[in-house]
Amino acid sequence: MERGTMMFPALSESVDIDAYAREIMQEVGDRTFCASSPAHARLLDALDVRDGLAPVLHQMARKHLGYQGSLEDQYHIARLVTPGNSTEQYRAHFDSHLFTLVIPLVIPTAADGNEAGELLYRPNARRQPRSELENIAGKAWFKRYANRRRATQLLAQDQFTLESFAERRPLLFAGRTTLHTNRAVSPAASGPRLTLLAHFFDPSPRYGVGNMLRTLRRR
Ligand SMILES: [Fe+2]
Known part of the structure; x- marks a missing residue:
């Protein structure tokens, strides 16, 4: 919780990740995002994400982050970025969920300094927001880093990892303090990039908040 992130060991060899990845890629088709497709759900079970990891995170959320919501509040989405897709790049943001696990399945390479969708992230870029208003204000403030120029600047200053x-080691963001963004998957990349994003526990109030706040949150 203090460090804000944690890297897991490489994905298990007892699970045929590549076979799952192929299946998930077919299910995603020509979309960029696809929530909880059948093969995706089976892989999460094979990796013990829902029965093993989620209850541990739930306990941590209750103990350290004052979370009172349910264990079932999870959002599992696959993200498929094809070479040359220019909308999925440099969108620096904080997640709304208390924990996010990035599970890398298919990772392209790109020669000669071309970008291949690498993740840039900065743990503890802000403190844990204590209110929804602080959460939204933080998101708005850090919007200024949602472009290539600022992201590249921060990377050069060692402020991004x-x-x-x-x-293929999964990465966990603990708390909503890690600013993160992806580089482009350039047309020169060796292929598409497929990651699973497992989101746990959204503490933001769903009712009694003005439409304006909800709209802001989605930005
Ligand atoms: Fe994110």
Whole structure:
């Protein structure tokens, strides 16, 4: 919780990740995002994410983050970025969920300094928001880093860590303090990039908040 992030060991060899990845890629088709497709759900079970990891995170959320919501509040989505997709890049943001697990399945490479969708992230870029208003204000303030120029600047200043996921080690964001963004998957990349994003526990109030706040949150 103090460090804000945690890297897991490489994905287990007892699970045929590549077979799952192929199946999930078919299910996603020509979309960029696809929530809880059948193969995706089976892989989460094979990796013990829902029965093993989620209850541990739930306990941590209750103990350290004052979370009172349910264990079932999870959002599992696959993200498939094809080479040259220019909308999925440099969108620096904080997640709304208390924990996010990035599970890298298919990771392209790109020669000669071309970008291959690498993750840039900065743990503890802000403190844990104590209210919804602080959460939204933080999101708005850090919007200024949602472009290539500022992200590249921060990387050069060692304020971003670059993760290529070449070893396919899942990465966990603990708390809503990690600013993160992806580089482009350039047309020169060796292929598409497929990650599973497992989101746990959204503490934001769903009712009694003005439409304006909800709209802001989605930005
Ligand atoms: Fe995110």
